Amino acid sequence: MYRLREPAHELRPYIENYWSVSHVPGEEVDLRVDAFVDARADLVFNMGAPYRREIIGGETVEISTSSLDAQRLVPIRIEQRGAVTITGVRFRLGGLAPFTRARLDRWSGLTPPPRDVWGAEALDLEASLRASHDLASAGRFLDEFFASRLRLDSAQAAFEAALTALVEASGRAPLGELADTAGVSPRQVERLFARGLGFPPSTVGRVVRFQTALRRLMDDPGVTLGDVAADAGYYDQAHFIRDFRLFSGGVPRGYRGYYPEEGPSDFAPNVVVFVQDESARLGRH
Template sequence: MYRLRLPAEPLRRYIENYWFVSHAPGEDVDLRVEVFVDARADLIFNFEASYRRVVIGGGVTEHDRSNLDAQRLVPIRILQHGRVRIVGVRFHLGGLAPFTRVRVAAWSGQTPSPERVFGDETRELERALRAEPDLAASGQMLDEFFLARLRLDRAQAAFERALSALVAGDGRAPVSLLAEVAASSPRQIERLFARGLGFPPKTVGRVLRFQSALRQLMSDPGVSLGEVAAAAGYFDQAHFVRDFRIFSGGVPRGYRGYYPPEGPADFAPNVVVFVQDAALATAETGPEPTPEGES
């Protein structure tokens, strides 16, 4: 069973959701998740069966312990069979940095242990989550852990302004504009992105354009590849197809109309397998968000 919970309100700018996968008593689970490139990170507490992490077009690694699957520029496939129990944390784009004092670039493309990223206290959190079957209680533990580690400073605020401008421009905003918005120099913008996201702005722009094209392609089966490429800001269709192969491991026509109409509007590609199975994907979002300005 796959369930989601929203984090506490102060964390929602940085953490998209907490996600839980579990098996019924006596049940073996066959889990297969396609994770396209989106430059986001997932913290994975894995409590039972090990899983295989397949880099599409690359190597295979076996994971029997918890880890941070950090921001990547390669698509991966997760395969897991047996008694599956996972507690996961899905970070927004650029959402990992406020919780760790290390430049996020140090983890790009890696799967470090949680304690290497968040400190030794993570071991106690993992023990508590392992012993707690209740999702609401697990969500509260995660809220307390991340609220205690949320650190915001001027550099983070400048990075967030620059990233917001890049996202608003669908990945096409020049570094000069990002620097103006963040009241920084172009060189400082490069450093801010290394600290806060692990990749330079131009690379993040490529990922954003790919994601935009992917969403349109999946949601509109009648759109042409040329139209998708133009709308996403690609120089031509050939550049679009090249980036699509790099970031998804497939070709665009294989994903035409693939995304279901009932999927969330802010769809993140790595949940495609789940949201297509209505019996599997159930959402538990916890308390409703408090309107801005209220407590």
């Protein structure tokens, strides 16, 4: 059973949703999630069966504990079967930054346990989530945890201004323009992105262009690949296909018209498939 819950109002600019997957008594979950690159992080409290995390085209590991699946530049596939009990936090682009004092380039591409990021209090949070009987009660614990850690200072404001400018420019804003918007130097912009997102602005721009192209492709099954590439700001179709393969693990034609009606407004969704269903269902994660 897959559920979503909105966070408290003051957290919504940084956290898209809380989510949970749980088995129904007497049944087992058979779940697969293909997670595209979007430079966003998920905090996953795994309190049930272990799951397989595969870098598509790369290594596979089995994870039986909770982890922060930090911002990454590789597509992954999650497979989990059995008595599944997971509560998760889906951060927006750059949304993890105001909740931790650590530089996020320390965690890029890694899956550290929550205690490595937030200390012993993360263990207390997990204990509370284990005792929760539904996502509503879990959401209250998560709201309290993150509201107490929300830090909005001048550096965060400058980072948000530069990131917003980059996204609004579809990933194509030059570094000097981002610096002018944020009111800091170009070097400071690079440091803000290393701390707040774990990647330099140029890399984040590539991810934004990929996501722009992916959504266009999923929204409009009749669009040509050349038009998708041009509209997203790629030099040519070959560059678009290269980045698409790198960030999705697939090729563009496999995603034509594949966008669910209630997808998120900013970035395209990951593909969630409950294998035991008679017909595959799409969800957001």
